[in-house]
Amino acid sequence: MPEKQKLEEKILICKDCGDKFIWTEGEQQFFIDKGLKNIPKRCKSCAAAYKSKLREKHPMHWIKCKKCKKKSEVPFEPKSEDVYCEECFKKEIIKRDEKIAEAGLTLPS
Ligand SMILES: [Zn+2]
Ligand SMILES: [Zn+2]
Numbered sequence: 410m411p412e413k414q415k416l417e418e419k420i421l422i423c424k425d426c427g428d429k430f431i432w433t434e435g436e437q438q439f440f441i442d443k444g445l446k447n448i449p450k451r452c453k454s455c456a457a458a459y460k461s462k463l464r465e466k467h468p469m470h471w472i473k474c475k476k477c478k479k480k481s482e483v484p485f486e487p488k489s490e491d492v493y494c495e496e497c498f499k500k501e502i503i504k505r506d507e508k509i510a511e512a513g514l515t516l517p518s
Contacts, residue, residue: 423452425459476501 416434423430430452440448451459469482474494481494493501509516 421449423455424450425455426452428452 416437418434419432419437420429421432422428430449432449436449449456464484467484469484470486471480472483472487472492472494473480474497475491476493476497479494481496483492483495506516
């Protein structure tokens with residue numbers, strides 16, 4: 410097991426309201442675990458407001474997953490029947506990445 414990076418709370422400035430907010434260790438760990446690249450730019454309340462605004466702009470659509478046949482809500486308009494729910498989509502991506510790794514190739518970053 411590689412040694413875990415020691416995390417410390419960070420103070421960030423919200424892009425929208427200009428207030429300082431704390432980026433907690435837990436949130437940073439989540440960020441690292443998910444392999445996210447963009448550090449949070451907004452405080453919690455502005456992030457929530459921003460998300461609901463995005464949701465307004467991008468109404469959710471119901472799709473039926475091609476794989477598990479479950480109904481799922483997605484933030485885009487499905488162009489075809491060939492659509493996965495978020496869960497299956499993630500699995501497909503992992504599978505694809507594994508295949509690429511097996512072939513000794515690397516993904517462009
Ligand atoms: Zn804010
Ligand atoms: Zn599915």
